[in-house]
Amino acid sequence: MRFQSLRVLLMFSISNPCIEFVHAQSHTDVKKLHTDMFTDYKKEVLPTADQSKPLVIGVTFFMASFNSFNEVEETISLTAAVGMNWTDPALKWNPTLYGNLYGTIINPKDLWLPQLFLINRVDSMDPVGDDTMFFPTIIYTGEVIYSPGGILKAKCPTDISKFPFDSQTCTLQLMPWGFIQANLLLTSNFDKAQLDFFSQHSDWNLLEYSISIVNESLGYSVLNVKLTFEREPLYFAVMIILPTLLFSLLNPLVFVFTSRIWRTSVIIDDNFTVIRHIFNTCVSFDSCVFKSYVRSVNCHDRHHLYQRCNRNWFHNKCKLFLSQQ
Template sequence: MTLNRLFLFYIYGYLYTVSQAKTLQDSKNVLNDIMNGYEKHLLPKANSSTPVDVKLGFCLFTVNGFNGVDETLSLTGGLSMSWDDVSLQWNPASYGGVTDLVLDNSKIWHPYIFLVNTPNEMKPIGYDTNNVLSVYSSGKVAWFPGGVLKAKCSTDFTKFPFDTQVCTLEFQPWGTTAADITLSPLFDYVILDYFSTNSDWIVKTVVLSQAKTLQDSKNVLNDIMNGYEKHLLPKANSSTPVDVKLGFCLFTVNGFNGVDETLSLTGGLSMSWDDVSLQWNPASYGGVTDLVLDNSKIWHPYIFLVNTPNEMKPIGYDTNNVLSVYSSGKVAWFPGGVLKAKCSTDFTKFPFDTQVCTLEFQPWGTTAADITLSPLFDYVILDYFSTNSDWIVNSRSYVEAISIYSLKFNVEVTLTRRPLYYAVMLVVPTLSFCILNPLVFVLPPDSGERISYAVTILLSYAIFLTIALSSLPTSSDPLCTLLLVMILIIAISGAIVIFVIISMRYYHKESFKPGRCAACLIRVSRFTEKVKDTVIEFQKDDKIDIKIDISGKEYSHLLDRFFLTLSYSLLCMFLVLYICVVFV
């Protein structure tokens, strides 16, 4: 009985092994057949007039942190993508019932979806990972790339620490148009089935909102690439340079460093040029009017940001952004990322200052005989811009092409600082010290607190100035006017301590014989109610002489009034000068 059971077990195991081997062989046959002649660089469009509809969903795994200073949300999540590829269909009945395959994402075409409002380098989601994707016999493809994502957010801390922050992750197939790819949601809400809670933040509501954006195509690609040389300039003739039209799209301002004089922003260039080698007649290719290709396939200009403090590399040099090629030979390319530029700063009116920063783009290494630059638009495009809590971008920031050699392309961005934080943290305390400091002369001299009060105010303002220096711009040319005013105020505060000591010295004198300066001060004040009876004029040798009869306490009170008036006059003068410099 035991032998029979062992024999049956052996037979079942053999049959299972044979069937499994048959299934693997069928899968290999499916893979070989669908990949035969497959071109992964072409959009899987059923026809030239129908775009590829990519359905998107988002799965949130965890919130890593929210940085209120940088206005960035860091989270771990994954995209769920689904689309139809007509070149990847097969009949399961012809392949042993195989209905799906799991392939490496490098094998077939997949969309490049960018998180456009990231403060980091702008790369396609899943670009640098070998995520597998599933291919079904109907031609449907499912892919689930993901990772750690960072996005710039508009913050509102009005109700801190009971605040609620709303952050939007903006995904786009950057570099393509709605004629090539459209996006539609897989689900109405973000999937939280695998979500791990955060100790600082509660995720309340997460909503997905819809964004906008083969054989004939293969024939076009094969014909235009036959004999094409991507290392040669696409010049119609040797005497005509390639005219590259440029535009600039600003996504977000990451920060402005006044110490290093650097502006950090996320943006993208819109480039357009004509390539005479990439023309075709749509009527000869089933009406195909455009192709979307990897930028490594054809020639594209190397445009440098020449005034960057970082290593000078061409924009989009290390990313595989796609570009669009049209039947007329026109090529459109949209590289971008995080850009840093050196700027000339002017902190004279801080914190009510406006900074103008120019991004200088050049096709470094070429001459006007090879490439010329001209603007696509008159202004910087702000359609996808995410606001910054510290800076307001002037909507009239403009693009300018420099005519000298036609090789420089300037993008001028005007930033106006939001002054409320600095006004509350710096200007208001400074005004408070200005009001409190001279009041030491109002204190009764017998209280014994005058000198301690004056020294306390001086030390308090010195400590405040030390703390405030971390928020003030450290620029010598030109010097920040607010910093100069604060230094003058602390100098007056030190002088007030000296004035108090002088006043107290006279207060405790029983007898007082005024010198020339004291006599002059008393004469000036003779018409005031307090001292008018102490100045006596009498005739001596046909001349009018003056005899001053005043005690030390009375002279001390006179000094207090004089120093109080002088202190407030100087402080008001400095503040009025600052207001004139900033607002006039």
């Protein structure tokens, strides 16, 4: 029951960041509450009554949209919010003394707020939601609800062994960088990401969205969000598989064409070049499938493979990888 009520409050704070929980229409009560709460408040101090014990923060992961998955760069991009709740003993009040005011919105610059970092992020090392101001909600019991969010772009290894009938699994690793478990401890409010605001992607289907907390041996508390997406294969089946099969059937005809119609064989070869270019833009040469293939061939075959790279139908990264083997 507590988690369900918390879920409502988290969703409320995300979708209504400027509404106050006021049961009496008195602006004076709100100003008086803010003045009384923050007269001696120090946002630099960790909000725990017993400083020898860690601050426990409950976390809820909200997925808003799956933006893209780049097989070549091996990155995933999604829009999400991280709802956090904790109890600050310095922010408790008696609602009857403030016109039955049970909750209020606070400027984030005036409050101690935790910062979660996506440690496998590829574009920056900034906290989640650092580029936008998200207003926290405070309940009269001292419970603080804070839900920063943004576009998260993380590293995700690619597995194309079943392309285009493949599925990709990515893990987002979020942690309060700089706070060890003795100071701050993360707990998960739910065992799955919440999809209340999720917009489905046309090319990928979301299969798994589990959440777990891992207490690292180095002393950090890490939130792992495991996401599994399944590709919609129709586009690639029409654009790659079907043309490749048709060209494979036409390929033997090159040997029976006379010199008068030599242009036909050239056209077929050009068509294969187009297919190779499409494959080059869809497949990462850092993937385990390509690496396993290169390591399995002998030196003689690898020499021919390197020559093919020089024909510009492979990515430049192909030649770089071969030179390192």
